[in-house]
Each structure stands twice: as structure tokens, then as C-alpha cells.
Amino acid sequence: MRMKFLEKDEEDLIHEQSLKCLNEIGVMVHSESVLKMLAGAGAEVDYKKEIAKLPESLIEESLRKAPKEIRYHARDPKHNLDIPVDNFPFTATNGLAIHIPDLETGELHASTRKDLADFTRLGDALDQVDYLWTSLTATDVPEDAHGAHEIWVTLQNTAKHVEGVSVLSGIDARKQVELASLIVGGKDELRKRPIISVISCPIAPLAFEKGSIEAQVEFAKAGVPIVSMSMSLGGMSSPVTLAGTITNINCENLASLVIDEVAAPGAPHVYTSESTPIDMKTGVINYSAPEIPLIGAAAGQMAKRYGLPCMVAGWGSDGGRKAGIMSSFSELAGGALSVLSGTDLAAGMGSIDVAKGCSYEQLVIDAYLWENVRAFMRDFTISEETIALDIVKEVGHGNSFLTHPHTARNFKKELFFYDKKKLAWEATLSYRMVPKAKEVAMRLLKEHEVEPLDRDIIRQGDELLKEYEKQLAS
Amino acid sequence: MAVARLKFLDKDEENLVHEQSLKCLNELGVAIHSPSVLKMLEDNGADIDHKKSVAKIPEEMVNEALKKAPKSIRLGARDPKRDLQLPVETYPYISTGGVTVNMHDFETGEERDATRKDLADFAKVADSLDPIDAFWPIVTVKDVPPNAHMVHELWVSLQNTTKHILGSLGSATIGVPDAKRQIAIGELISGSREELKKRPPFSILSCIIAPLTFEKGSAEAQVEYARAGVPVISMSMSLGGMSSPVTVAGTILNANSENLASLVITQTAAPGAPHIYSAESTIINMKTGFIDYMAVEYPLISSAVGQMAMRYGLPKMTGCMGIDAESIGNPTQFGETAASVMTTMSGTDLCSGAGGVDNDRSCALEQVVVDAYIWEDFRAFMREFEISEKTFAFNVMKEVGHGNTFLTHPHTMKNFKNEIFFRNKRMELYGATLSNKMVIDAKAVVKKALKEHRVEPIDKDIVRKGDQIIKEYEKEFDI
Numbered sequence: 001m002r003m004k005f006l007e008k009d010e011e012d013l014i015h016e017q018s019l020k021c022l023n024e025i026g027v028m029v030h031s032e033s034v035l036k037m038l039a040g041a042g043a044e045v046d047y048k049k050e051i052a053k054l055p056e057s058l059i060e061e062s063l064r065k066a067p068k069e070i071r072y073h074a075r076d077p078k079h080n081l082d083i084p085v086d087n088f089p090f091t092a093t094n095g096l097a098i099h100i101p102d103l104e105t106g107e108l109h110a111s112t113r114k115d116l117a118d119f120t121r122l123g124d125a126l127d128q129v130d131y132l133w134t135s136l137t138a139t140d141v142p143e144d145a146h147g148a149h150e151i152w153v154t155l156q157n158t159a160k161h162v163e164g165v166s167v168l169s170g171i172d173a174r175k176q177v178e179l180a181s182l183i184v185g186g187k188d189e190l191r192k193r194p195i196i197s198v199i200s201c202p203i204a205p206l207a208f209e210k211g212s213i214e215a216q217v218e219f220a221k222a223g224v225p226i227v228s229m230s231m232s233l234g235g236m237s238s239p240v241t242l243a244g245t246i247t248n249i250n251c252e253n254l255a256s257l258v259i260d261e262v263a264a265p266g267a268p269h270v271y272t273s274e275s276t277p278i279d280m281k282t283g284v285i286n287y288s289a290p291e292i293p294l295i296g297a298a299a300g301q302m303a304k305r306y307g308l309p310c311m312v313a314g315w316g317s318d319g320g321r322k323a324g325i326m327s328s329f330s331e332l333a334g335g336a337l338s339v340l341s342g343t344d345l346a347a348g349m350g351s352i353d354v355a356k357g358c359s360y361e362q363l364v365i366d367a368y369l370w371e372n373v374r375a376f377m378r379d380f381t382i383s384e385e386t387i388a389l390d391i392v393k394e395v396g397h398g399n400s401f402l403t404h405p406h407t408a409r410n411f412k413k414e415l416f417f418y419d420k421k422k423l424a425w426e427a428t429l430s431y432r433m434v435p436k437a438k439e440v441a442m443r444l445l446k447e448h449e450v451e452p453l454d455r456d457i458i459r460q461g462d463e464l465l466k467e468y469e470k471q472l473a474s
Numbered sequence: 475m476a477v478a479r480l481k482f483l484d485k486d487e488e489n490l491v492h493e494q495s496l497k498c499l500n501e502l503g504v505a506i507h508s509p510s511v512l513k514m515l516e517d518n519g520a521d522i523d524h525k526k527s528v529a530k531i532p533e534e535m536v537n538e539a540l541k542k543a544p545k546s547i548r549l550g551a552r553d554p555k556r557d558l559q560l561p562v563e564t565y566p567y568i569s570t571g572g573v574t575v576n577m578h579d580f581e582t583g584e585e586r587d588a589t590r591k592d593l594a595d596f597a598k599v600a601d602s603l604d605p606i607d608a609f610w611p612i613v614t615v616k617d618v619p620p621n622a623h624m625v626h627e628l629w630v631s632l633q634n635t636t637k638h639i640l641g642s643l644g645s646a647t648i649g650v651p652d653a654k655r656q657i658a659i660g661e662l663i664s665g666s667r668e669e670l671k672k673r674p675p676f677s678i679l680s681c682i683i684a685p686l687t688f689e690k691g692s693a694e695a696q697v698e699y700a701r702a703g704v705p706v707i708s709m710s711m712s713l714g715g716m717s718s719p720v721t722v723a724g725t726i727l728n729a730n731s732e733n734l735a736s737l738v739i740t741q742t743a744a745p746g747a748p749h750i751y752s753a754e755s756t757i758i759n760m761k762t763g764f765i766d767y768m769a770v771e772y773p774l775i776s777s778a779v780g781q782m783a784m785r786y787g788l789p790k791m792t793g794c795m796g797i798d799a800e801s802i803g804n805p806t807q808f809g810e811t812a813a814s815v816m817t818t819m820s821g822t823d824l825c826s827g828a829g830g831v832d833n834d835r836s837c838a839l840e841q842v843v844v845d846a847y848i849w850e851d852f853r854a855f856m857r858e859f860e861i862s863e864k865t866f867a868f869n870v871m872k873e874v875g876h877g878n879t880f881l882t883h884p885h886t887m888k889n890f891k892n893e894i895f896f897r898n899k900r901m902e903l904y905g906a907t908l909s910n911k912m913v914i915d916a917k918a919v920v921k922k923a924l925k926e927h928r929v930e931p932i933d934k935d936i937v938r939k940g941d942q943i944i945k946e947y948e949k950e951f952d953i
Contacts, residue, residue: 001482001774003819010476010861017866028876051876207877234893236879240886241893242476243865277894283881290854290895294478328905329804330851330897333812337819337855340480372809375770376816382487386723387494389502397505397528398687400716402763407720411760414714414721416770418809426807427908 001376003340005297006246011305014243014298018250019056021206026053027255028207031214034259041262059254062261068307070225070268072131073193075183076159076451081130083270083309083344088377090344091315091370093123094351095133095165095199096150097358101322103441108357111136116150117157119350119358122441124158125448128367131161133199133347135358144168144472145465148175151196152461155183159451163227163347167200169211173218175468180224182457182464191223194268201229202252204237213259220260225268227311227345228256233285234277234295242291246298249273257308270345271303271310287318287354288327293337300341309345313338315373316348316366323352323361324431325369332428336373360445361437368422368437375416475858477564480819482777483726488785491723491778495731496533498686503530504735506688511697511739518742529735536734539741545787547705547748549608550673552663553636553930557673558607560750560789560823565856567823568795568849569640570600570842571830572610572679573627578802578831578838580920585836587616590630596829597634599839599920602927605846605853610640610679612829612837621648622948625655628676629940632663633932639676640707640826648951649691653678653698655947659940660704663932671703677750679707682732684717684755693739700740705748707791707824708736713765714757714775722757722771726778729753733779737788750824751783752791765833767798768810773817780820789824793817796827796845802838803910804848811907815852843916847904854895 006014028050029035035052039045044053072081072090081090100115101108116136123129134150141149147166154162164176176198181190190196200216202208220226230252232238238248253271260267275295279286296312303310315335319326327335339346348355349370350363380386391406401407425433452458483491503521505528506512512529516522521530549558558567577588580595593615600609611627618626624642631639641656643649656676664670680696683689688696699706710729712718718728733751740747756772758765766772776792783790795818799806818825827834828849829842859865870885880886904912932940 001480001777003478004481005478006476006861013861013866017863017868021868021871025872025876203877205871205874205876205878205880235886235890236881239865239867239870239880240890241865241867242859243861244867244871246861247866248871277890278881280890280894280896290851290897291893293855294476294859297478298476325808328851328897328902329808329811329815329848329907330854330905332808333815333852334855336812337478337816369808372770372807373812375809376773376813378770380722380774382483382490382723382726384490384494386719386721387490387727388719388721388724389494389498389727391719392498392685392724392728393502395685397502397685398683399685401685401719402716402758407715411715411720414771415757415760417760418770418807423807423809424908426809427906428808429903429906429911430908432908 001340002342003293003297003337004301005294006301011301014247014250014302017247018254019059021247021251022054022059022255023056025206026051029213030208030210034213034217037262054255054258058258062258063306065261065265066257066269066308067266070309072161072197072225073195074159074161075195079160081161085344087379088374089339089346090130091128091349092131092133092163092347093129093135093349093363094316094355094358095135095347097136097351098356100136100358103360103438110139112140113138113149113153116153118445119360120154120157121448121450122360122363122444124160124450125444126363126367128370129349131163132158133163134165135350142469142472145469147172148179148465148468151176152179152465155180156453157450162196164196164198167198167212167215170214170218173215177219177222177224178464179461182461183453187222194224197225197227199227199229201231202256204230204232204252205248206251217259217263220264220267225270226260227270227272228253229272229274232275235280236278236283240277242295245275245295249275249299250302269308271306271308273299273312274314288331288334290334293334293341296338296341296343300343304342311343311345313341313343313346314348315339315346315370316351317369318351318355321353323359323365323434323437325365325428327428329428339373340377360441361434364437364440365425365433368425371422372418378416475563476861477858478819478855479821480773480777480816481781482774483781488781491726491730491782494727495734496536498727498731499531499536499735500533502686503528504686504688506693507690508693511693514742531735531738535738539738540786542741542745543737543749543788544746547789548673549638549677549705550675551636551638552632552675556637558638562823564858565853566793566818566825567607568605568828569608569610569826570606570612571796571798571827571834571837572612572640573642574613574830574834574837576836577613578836580839588613589617590615590626593627593630594634595924596839596842597631598927598929599842599923601635601637601929602923603843603846605850606828608638608640609635610826619948622944624652625944625947628656629659629944632675633937634929636930641676641678643678643680643692643695649695650698651951653695655943657702657704658943662936662940674704677705677707679709680736681709681711682736684710684712684732685728686732696739697743700744700747703747705750706740707750707752708733709752710755712755715760716758722774725755725757725775729755729779730782749788750791751786751788753779754794755779767794767814767833768806770813772813776817776820780822784821790822791824792820793822793825794827795825795849796830798827798830798834800832801910802831802841803844803913804907805910806907808907819856839920840913840916843919844904844912847901851897851901851905857895
């Protein structure tokens with residue numbers, strides 16, 4: 001099942017409008033090197049204003065070069081993820097939170113490498129988590145090096161795919177690539193088996209910061225999939241109209257795609273959006289706005305039109321300062337509807353405090369909720385065989401199928417059975433499931449082991465980081 | 475306009491369902507236990523086996539019916555401002571659930587039989603709630619002769635709400651006489667047969683016995699209603715694993731076939747008769763054998779039948795809106811609530827179910843309020859949005875410029891109320907699942923409505939005439 005929002009001609013209109021926007025308004029790119037690169041590919045560049053206007057031909061060419069299928073690799077190949085999906089999306093944890101409540105005491109503290117290691121390990125233990133974002137900021141390391149530390153710690157504590165959330169600079173990107181290459185056996189191997197991907201956000205509307213865009217180019221050249229997240233906040237960084245927001249998302253994604261495909265033709269690229277209208281009372285991003293699934297569905301439709309892998313939804317029930325399901329039914333339903341947008345990926349599990357925090361209990365709660373929500377997206381065969389007219393004939397008018405062997409033979413395949421225990425957790429506007437979630441988290445953290453990296457590799461990585469810190473200090 | 479809809483089948487799967495339905499109707503046919511309806515179909519091209527009471531319907535008859543069926547219809551209401559125009563552009567209309575066996579007493583909470591006064595109270599409360607658009611007589615009234623209960627329910631409902639009424643087919647044994655009386659009452663309200671046809675104050679839910687079977691009383695009553703211009707809602711209750719194959723495809727196919735067959739009946743009886751494609755089809759709970767409206771497969775099936783109805787251009791009722799769980803409030807878990815509520819996104823024009831408890835076996839006044847308020851929030855997902863040059867706001871984008879903010883631009887101030895939905899914080903507690911915390915508030919809403927809400931009464935003369943029609947009916951059939 002999928003949610004649809006735009007009509008076909010509305011999709012066309014958004015595409016045309018995006019081309020117009022990129023051609024007439026263009027994007028602002030605060031990087032001379034990237035502007036030069038775009039100019040070389042046919043963009044009209046104003047170096048003084050730092051604006052690149054992109055012609056339709058360049059966009060069409062980039063769409064042609066972009067791979068339609070990509071694979072997120074993992075240290076353990078059984079956790080490889082093939083994108084696009086046929087049924088429900090792959091899910092990941094929250095990213096780059098800055099604090100976390102202690103699992104024993106509940107006390108909130110600024111996150112450290114150890115917290116990141118533990119939280120990642122919990123994500124690795126939970127079946128419902130398919131890949132890991134670098135979930136917490138390492139505040140106990142030199143600030144400039146935090147991205148590199150986070151990717152290193154995360155890679156050690158999960159055998160699943162890792163998606164970094166830090167794009168600080170070209171140099172930093174190269175460091176992250178080096179670290180990941182250590183694990184797979186070299187840069188060429190990493191290009192073939194990217195065990196990391198990276199989130200890179202434009203500054204809406206239509207602007208790219210120096211550090212992030214130069215990092216993005218480095219990653220693209222290394223074959224690391226770019227997840228180019230447009231955060232178009234209606235009423236703030238995009239027009240308050242849904243049409244305006246959707247168009248901005250589309251423009252930023254197309255522009256970002258062009259940058260990747262010019263830097264490295266064939267670079268894996270994920271069309272991405274985490275866009276909401278702002279809360280009109282506080283000006284803050286509003287993760288429970290009813291418009292979110294509509295924007296997500298529209299973004300998903302545009303991505304599908306282009307044949308691009310996409311991430312246009314999040315998953316998680318972040319309700320406030322502590323773990324629990326503080327959303328009301330319709331707020332959580334909005335989240336469920338968002339993942340029905342045709343998205344291939346959805347991240348956000350375990351987040352609290354509007355993504356500023358992570359919580360072990362919340363990760364378990366979000367994982368268990370997910371198990372039931374994703375069931376709506378199983379795929380079914382609609383064929384002559386499953387329509388089973390011959391069985392209908394055998395049963396006859398007004399009779400029952402209950403005793404026909406067809407029912408007994410097929411019901412397990414066809415129907416979904418709720419895990420009643422997990423179902424009992426799904427109380428909205430409630431904290432009642434938190435103690436049980438805590439038990440599960442504690443047990444998993446105690447028992448679960450992640451295949452460690454080779455000692456040698458760990459040493460090399462640690463040294464790499466030390467040298468990098470020295471480099472940054474000078 | 476852009477509106478959110480849930481889609482399950484892709485285009486060639488829709489085609490397959492249609493072809494297989496034609497095959498089903500042509501080769502298997504439908505059982506119709508009414509010689510007169512069989513004859514009517516035979517005279518119009520169906521291949522009848524009189525001994526088995528089976529009508530095999532050829533493709534031409536189906537196509538003919540689809541051509542004749544009106545694509546848009548109006549459900550009238552005593553208060554013309556409350557008329558409902560189908561199809562909808564945004565979210566569906568909703569009604570209460572219907573004809574439950576008993577009710578929960580408002581004071582004691584105990585389950586008991588309902589009287590006409592109880593039904594009147596339900597109608598009044600539904601009349602007072604904005605999110606509710608139509609009223610299906612929610613509970614069976616027991617202080618009347620059992621065989622006349624449908625007519626009484628229609629009559630009581632019409633007097634206590636000015637919204638459109640969803641009626642039900644009468645007793646299976648005296649289908650046609652019952653239908654004639656309900657129609658007579660409808661004509662009383664409308665003023666004439668012609669007026670009733672233009673703005674029918676009630677429509678009729680006609681359930682089919684899956685798989686593929688029409689009872690005598692219902693089939694004949696349906697014909698009667700079609701001829702009178704009362705919209706027929708042909709509700710397929712195909713229950714996967716019980717009355718249709720356990721496969722989701724098989725259940726969809728059955729629901730579609732039954733609807734097409736029912737459409738053929740109404741269009742043959744009265745070409746152009748208003749007809750609403752309907753299904754409340756799901757799977758059975760494989761442990762208990764009971765109908766399972768919380769099943770994950772329910773919204774998938776609803777989306778599929780909604781798509782089929784849209785393909786045919788027919789007005790449709792392919793979703794439900796009501797928690798309908800084992801106790802008042804929302805004792806269901808999030809996923810279960812979501813499963814049934816998501817059926818409202820199937821593209822359906824109409825949904826029923828508000829106020830039901832325990833799979834529509836019972837009902838409660840508070841529950842009508844709970845369901846209405848949950849709906850008010852949820853339907854916001856189905857608002858329509860303009861996607862056009864105007865709303866793209868290209869010039870505004872140019873004015874704001876790269877990396878800047880729209881917050882201070884007048885465009886935002888001018889437009890945000892149109893685009894963004896603001897939830898009523900006060901109603902948040904209605905969004906609690908696994909909870910009855912909202913029931914106290916709901917009770918207060920009910921009390922206030924019963925005390926203060928006023929429904930425009932029907933003219934005394936007409937009330938007398940209606941009472942008379944029913945009295946004579948009861949006498950004539952010794953009911």
C-alpha cells in the first residue's frame with residue numbers, strides 16, 4: 001500500500017517549476033571550487049553572488065547518470081540493503097543527538113563516545129533496525145574532529161550499514177573515507193562496497209554551505225552514497241504553501257544531484273527530504289504537523305518519477321523530553337502515513353526532545369512500533385492464482401471457505417499476526433511501556449556482542465584520528 | 475487539487491480484478507433467491523438456472539449497468555444545507571454505525587435493549603456533532619413489533635436529526651412491503667415522489683450474503699428502492715477465510731463481483747437509479763473466526779475496492795470510521811486503531827461506524843462523541859491543496875532569496891491559515907490509544923447535547939401521517 005498525494009499533471013507542474021527555478025533563480029553555492037566545477041559542466045555561474053544557474057540539459061543529464069539501484073553495504077554482508085524497496089522501507093536510528101539520559105539513573109548528560117558505542121550496539125541488537133545513523137555527538141573529543149570520531153565509533157559497534165550525519169569539510173570527508181576504507185581493505189573496495197553513506201543538508205532555500213558541499217563532493221568521488229536531505233520548513237525556509245515547499249525540496253534535490261553527478265558520474269545519490277511546516281507559534285520544526293505525510297508522499301512521487309532511491313520519511317515517536325509515546329493517535333498516524341509514501345529509507349528511531357536527544361528505551365519502543373506499522377506495506381500477489389476463482393467455484397454461492405483446504409494452506413502466508421506482547425506497548429499519550437522498554441534495552445546491552453574489528457585495524461584507525469586531531473590543532 | 479489517498483493495486487492489477495470479476499459473473503454467476511428478480515434479469519440478457527436460482531451475468535449487462543449508473547448523486551437531508559454531494563473531493567462523509575443489537579446505558583454503563591426514546595437520543599447527539607454528516611439508526615429498537623423495527627427506526631431517526639439517514643433493508647421475510655412503507659415515509663418528508671428522487675432523505679444499505687448470494691427479501695426490496703429513487707448502498711461483506719478466499723486478492727475479487735452484480739440489479743430495475751458501490755470487507759480473525767476490523771489487511775482491501783469503484787466512476791462507501799472495540803473509549807492499540815481508521819483514505823465518499831462498540835454488537839452515546847472527535851483530527855490528512863503557479867509562489871521565492879527566511883514575508887502571514895491545520899489541543903486526549911481517559915469528557919459533551927441541542931421538529935401533521943402509515947403496516951401484516 002502506498003499513499004498518493006499529487007495528480008500526474010501536478011507532478012509535471014512541479015518538475016517544470018523546478019527547472020524554471022533552477023534556471024532563473026539558481027542555487028547559491030559558497031564554494032569556489034564547486035562553482036568552478038559546475039561552470040565547467042555548463043552552469044551559468046556568478047562568482048560574485050556565488051550563484052549557479054542550472055540549465056535543463058544539465059539536470060536531464062544528471063538524472064540519466066544517477067544509478068536507479070544502489071546497495072548499502074555492511075560489515076556483515078547479511079545486513080546489506082538493496083534499494084529501492086518493494087515493500088516497506090529500511091529504518092535507522094536518530095542522528096547526531098547531543099544528550100542522552102543514563103539508562104540506570106535517567107540523568108541527562110552530554111553525549112560521549114561511550115554513549116554512542118552503547119546506543120549503536122543496541123541498534124545492532126534490534127532486528128527492526130536495519131542500519132545506523134551516527135546517533136550521538138561525541139562531545140568528549142575536539143569539536144572539529146567529532147564527525148570522524150563518530151563514524152569510527154559507530155563502525156566498531158555495529159556490523160550493519162552506517163550513515164554518517166556530519167559533513168564538515170572536504171578534509172574531514174577524506175578522513176571519514178580513510179577510516180571506512182581501513183575496514184573494507186582500501187578505497188577501491190569502499191567504492192565497490194560502500195559500508196558508509198552520508199547525510200548532507202543544503203541550507204534551504206536553495207543554498208549550499210562551503211564545508212558541507214565540499215565534503216559531499218569528496219564523498220561522491222569516493223563512491224559513498226549521498227543522502228541529500230532537503231529540510232524545507234514551510235513558512236521559514238520555503239513558502240508556507242505545500243506547493244512551494246514541495247518545489248523547494250525538488251529543486252534542492254535536483255541541484256544536489258547535479259553536483260554529485262558532475263563530480264563523479266554514476267555517483268549513488270538518494271533523493272531526500274525531512275520537511276515540515278514550522279510550528280506557527282514557536283517557529284520550531286513541527287514533527288507532528290498533519291501536512292508531513294502529504295509533503296512526504298509528494299516528494300516520494302517526484303523521486304519515483306525520476307527513478308531515484310529516496311528517503312522522504314522518518315520513523316520514530318519522539319514526543320518530548322523523555323521516552324514514551326507522547327503523540328496522540330493522529331500525530332503518530334501521521335508518522336505511519338509518512339512511511340507509506342514510497343520511501344526506501346526512514347530514520348529517526350530512538351530520538352527524544354525533538355531529535356536533540358537519544359534514548360535507549362525510546363529505541364526499543366520505536367522498533368517494536370515499527371514491526372506492526374511496516375506490516376501495512378507487505379507486498380501481495382494479485383494474480384489469477386491468488387484470486388482463486390476455481391476455489392470460489394468449489395465452495396459455491398453462500399457457503400464457507402473456512403473448511404476448504406485452500407484457507408488452511410494459505411492463511412499464514414497471506415495474513416499478518418500481531419505479536420500481542422508488542423501490541424500492548426502501543427499506547428499513545430502514555431509512558432506505560434517505558435519500564436518494559438528499559439528491561440529490554442538493559443538485557444540486550446548486557447548480552448549482545450558485535451563482531452569486533454581486527455585489532456590492527458582499530459589501532460590504525462585510532463592513530464589516524466590522533467594525527468587528524470593534531471593536524472586540526474595546528 | 476492534491477489530496478492524500480491510499481493506493482494498493484497498480485493499474486494492471488486493477489485490470490485483472492475487473493476481468494476476473496467479469497469471468498466470475500459470467501461463469502459462476504450469483505445466486506438470487508427471488509423468482510421475480512431472476513426473471514427481470516433473464517428478460518434483460520442474463521442466463522438463468524431457475525432450479526439452482528443462479529443468474530449468470532454476461533459482460534454486456536455489466537457494461538450497460540456501468541454506463542447507466544449515475545456518477546454523482548445527492549443524498550438529501552431534512553435541512554437542505556446538510557445535503558451530501560457524492561463523490562467527495564477531500565475527506566469522506568461519516569455516519570454512525572448501524573442497527574446494533576443493544577446499547578450501553580448512559581448512566582450505568584450496563585448493556586441493555588434500546589427503545590425508540592434511546593434511538594431519538596442517539597440521533598439528537600449525532601445531530602449536534604459537526605464531524606458527523608449522516609445518521610444510520612445506530613441501535614435496534616425493541617419496544618416495537620420485531621418485524622417492523624426498520625420502519626420505526628427510520629421514522630424515529632428522521633424526527634430527531636435533520637441530517638441524511640442511512641436506512642437498512644427490512645425483514646428478510648417481508649422485504650417488499652417493508653420497503654414500500656419506508657418509501658412512503660420518505661415521500662411524506664420530501665413532499666412527493668419527484669422531490670424524493672431529487673433529494674432522497676434516506677438511502678438504503680443492502681448487504682449481500684457472501685459469496686455471491688442475494689436473499690429473496692433483500693433482492694426484491696432493493697428493486698423497489700431503486701424504482702423509487704432511493705440510493706442503494708450495495709455493501710459487500712466478504713470475509714477472507716470465511717465467505718471469500720483467504721487471499722487478499724480473492725476477497726477483493728469477491729467484493730467487486732458482488733458490487734457489479736448488485737449494480738446490474740438496480741440498473742436493470744430502474745436505469746439511472748442512484749447506486750453506491752460499497753464494501754466493508756476484511757479478513758476473519760483466524761483464532762476466533764470473528765470479523766476482524768483491526769486486521770492489517772483491512773485497509774489494504776479497502777484501498778483496493780476504493781480504487782475499483784473509482785475506476786468505474788461510481789460513488790462509493792469503502793471505509794469505516796469508528797473504534798468499535800470491546801469497551802467504550804479507545805482500548806485498542808495504535809496499530810489496530812490505524813488499521814481501521816486508514817480505511818477512510820481509500821478514496822471512499824462515505825464511511826459509517828461512529829458510536830459502535832464490540833464489533834457493532836452494541837453502541838454508546840459517549841462513543842459517538844469519541845469517534846467524532848478522533849475523526850475531526852484524522853480527516854485533516856485529507857484536506858485538498860492547490861498545486862499551481864499561484865501556490866508555487868515563484869516570485870516570493872525570488873524576493874526572499876537564497877538561504878533567507880520566509881517568516882517575515884507577508885506571503886506567509888497571508889497564507890498559513892489556509893495551508894496548515896491546527897489541532898485543537900483540548901481534544902488531544904481523544905487521541906489516546908489503550909485508554910478510556912477521554913470518556914469523561916465525552917460524557918459531558920453528550921449531557922450538554924441532550925440538554926441544550928435543538929432539532930427542528932417535523933410538522934405535527936406529517937408526524938401524524940407517518941405514525942398512521944406504520945400503524946396500518948403493523949395491522950396489515952399482523953406484525
